[in-house]
Amino acid sequence: MGYVDEVIERVITKNPSEPEFHQAVREVLESLRPVVEKNEEVYRREALLERITEPDRQIKFRVPWVDDQGQVQVNTGYRVQFNNAIGPYKGGLRLHPSVNIGIIKFLGFEQIFKNSLTCLPIGGGKGGSDFDPKGKSDREVMVFCQSFINELYKYIGADEDVPAGDIGTGAREIGYMFGQYKKIRGVYEGVLTGKGLSYGGSLARTEATGYGLLYLTKEMLKSNGIDISGKTICISGSGNVATYAAQKAQQLGAKVVTVSDSNGWVYDPDGIDVAALKEIKEVKRARLTEYKNYRPNSEYHEGRGVWQVKCDIALPCATQNELLLEDAKALVANGCIAVAEGANMPTTLEATKYLQENKILFAPGKAANAGGVATSALEMSQNSERLSWSFEEVDSKLQGIMINIFHNLDDAAKRYGCEGDYVAGANIAGFEKVANAMLAQGVC
Numbered sequence: 001m002g003y004v005d006e007v008i009e010r011v012i013t014k015n016p017s018e019p020e021f022h023q024a025v026r027e028v029l030e031s032l033r034p035v036v037e038k039n040e041e042v043y044r045r046e047a048l049l050e051r052i053t054e055p056d057r058q059i060k061f062r063v064p065w066v067d068d069q070g071q072v073q074v075n076t077g078y079r080v081q082f083n084n085a086i087g088p089y090k091g092g093l094r095l096h097p098s099v100n101i102g103i104i105k106f107l108g109f110e111q112i113f114k115n116s117l118t119c120l121p122i123g124g125g126k127g128g129s130d131f132d133p134k135g136k137s138d139r140e141v142m143v144f145c146q147s148f149i150n151e152l153y154k155y156i157g158a159d160e161d162v163p164a165g166d167i168g169t170g171a172r173e174i175g176y177m178f179g180q181y182k183k184i185r186g187v188y189e190g191v192l193t194g195k196g197l198s199y200g201g202s203l204a205r206t207e208a209t210g211y212g213l214l215y216l217t218k219e220m221l222k223s224n225g226i227d228i229s230g231k232t233i234c235i236s237g238s239g240n241v242a243t244y245a246a247q248k249a250q251q252l253g254a255k256v257v258t259v260s261d262s263n264g265w266v267y268d269p270d271g272i273d274v275a276a277l278k279e280i281k282e283v284k285r286a287r288l289t290e291y292k293n294y295r296p297n298s299e300y301h302e303g304r305g306v307w308q309v310k311c312d313i314a315l316p317c318a319t320q321n322e323l324l325l326e327d328a329k330a331l332v333a334n335g336c337i338a339v340a341e342g343a344n345m346p347t348t349l350e351a352t353k354y355l356q357e358n359k360i361l362f363a364p365g366k367a368a369n370a371g372g373v374a375t376s377a378l379e380m381s382q383n384s385e386r387l388s389w390s391f392e393e394v395d396s397k398l399q400g401i402m403i404n405i406f407h408n409l410d411d412a413a414k415r416y417g418c419e420g421d422y423v424a425g426a427n428i429a430g431f432e433k434v435a436n437a438m439l440a441q442g443v444c
Contacts, residue, residue: 003040004029007049018102020320020345024109025053031424032431034416046443048435054107055082056089060101062153063129065144068137079127081161082108089125090373091168092383095173099130106320107166107344111373113430114366117405120377125161127152127232127412133168134285139287145176151179154405158189158383164376165194167239167319171206175199190383193376195388197388202379205372206279209342212371213315217340217401220363221313225408226337229253234311235272236260237318238281238288241342241369244313247274254255258306259288260318265306266291268298307328308336317342332358341365352423367405367426374401376432385391 001009011025029036029049036043043049053368058073059079067073078101078437081089091111094104096385104126112124113115133141155161165174174194181191195201222268235242236261243344246256248274255271261281266272276294280286292298306326307314314331316323320343328351331339339355347355347362355362375398382388412432413425 002033003044004033004036007053007292009193010050011053015102015105018105020106021102021109023349023385024106027345027352028109028113028427028431029053030332030428031144031421033224034418035428035431038182040094040438043435046439047106049439051438052083052112052434053109055080056084056104057081058101058105059127059152059155063131063144063147063151065140065147067140075129075131075144076127077127077129077151078104079152079155079161080104080108080125081155083112083140083434084123085434085441086116087121087123089161090122090164090376091124091126092164093169093173093177094126094128094166095131095133095168096128097130097132099128104128105283105321110344110366112434113427115137115373115377116433117367117408118370118374118377118401118428119404119408120374120401122162122373122377122380125163126166127163128166131168132255136194138172140238141173142176145173146180148179149177149180150184151400153184154341156181156191158380159190162190162380163192163375170194170240171196171201172214191381193379195379199386200379200383202375202393202394205379206240206400207244207247207395208239208375208398209369209372210246210317211248212340212398212402213241213317213340214248214252214404215371215399216363216368217315217338219403219406220340220361221338223406224361228313230385230401231312232310233253233315234306234309235315235317235342236265236322236346237316237343238277238304241319241372242276242315242317243274243281245317246272250274257311258309261288262304263287264289264300264302266276266298266300267299267302267309268295270295270297282293290351306309307331312337314339315342316346318346319343320345321348322346325337327351328354332360333353336360339363340368342369344369348385356421356423361405362422362425364423366430367409370405371398371402374398
């Protein structure tokens with residue numbers, strides 16, 4: 001049994017009932033085989049793969065809070081600080097009923113390589129809770145966030161661990177968490193990113209992940225002799241990533257025809273009305289069933305179905321494992337030429353393999369959705385310098401970072417004889433920087 005197989009088996013044995021974590025580790029390590037085989041003696045001696053798949057620490061804690069009826073509720077909070085070889089731990093806080101330690105570990109593991117790809121000095125971490133902010137009053141969300149930070153504050157700091165937003169954690173939640181951290185610690189520092197503009201946030205942060213997704217997708221297409229203008233795009237999701245991916249796609253001359261939420265999806269043959277989408281999701285916090293009130297020619301469908309629509313480009317921007325093998329087959333049959341992941345690991349391993357076998361250009365999430373964390377790191381820089389950059393300045397830096405990410409992963413794939421395999425290229429490019437830093441710093 002080879003070193004990669006030994007470590008995969010070890011991870012599965014040591015972390016039972018964590019399928020998402022197993023999937024993430026398998027996907028990364030399988031594609032690192034050529035790098036590991038080239039350096040196996042050193043990596044084995046230094047137990048490099050064992051160390052990189054074992055978090056520095058896993059924090060789990062109780063989060064008690066009182067709802068509007070006076071009833072005490074109890075949720076579970078998590079923070080996994082995975083690897084800080086190249087900088088402070090950096091990664092979002094997910095608030096969703098599906099959150100468990102396995103999901104947080106998969107996200108934190110992915111974050112190591114995503115953050116490395118940005119070429120910015122940030123390590124990998126992730127956190128969150130099984131709390132669901134949907135349907136809660138502002139007061140309930142506030143008291144939960146305050147209770148959450150009452151424990152988490154012990155483990156985070158501007159030079160130690162800098163959390164950000166994620167699913168369920170937007171500007172409202174970050175604001176409540178920052179206020180409580182500031183009150184407890186008595187310091188004003190950039191301990192959280194995704195903050196409001198009036199207290200240290202960065203312009204373009206809201207748009208960053210969606211915009212970055214399109215910048216990388218455009219560069220990937222361009223490098224393969226394809227113009228994004230005039231292409232039809234299917235997007236899943238209707239949160240920040242999906243909304244601003246749709247906005248940037250339309251600015252680049254493409255037409256987005258679908259969005260979705262947890263209940264169903266919309267098909268708009270005339271192109272998604274981004275203003276209507278923002279009104280429904282950001283202002284009203286409503287469901288996509290209301291979209292037809294704005295666009296009578298659109299169609300609303302219950303359940304899944306986005307990937308059955310004919311398109312040139314597919315951008316999964318909702319959640320993990322949402323694009324299945326049957327969806328990949330439908331995309332190929334309908335003439336899709338490219339898939340770029342806006343969410344974290346939204347495509348199953350089987351679907352990814354099928355797409356690649358059928359010569360679909362495929363950009364993995366650790367590269368394609370790195371715009372959010374890249375701009376979070378830019379927010380950290382602005383906080384450290386006590387400066388605020390213009391939207392255009394941040395957006396320009398973001399565009400440069402995403403273009404650079406694509407060329408780094410493209411070059412890595414070519415160096416190891418797997419040209420066009422952008423999954424392997426992203427994993428290799430992200431891994432090399434972290435591995436070199438770990439080796440340089442000794443066993444720690």
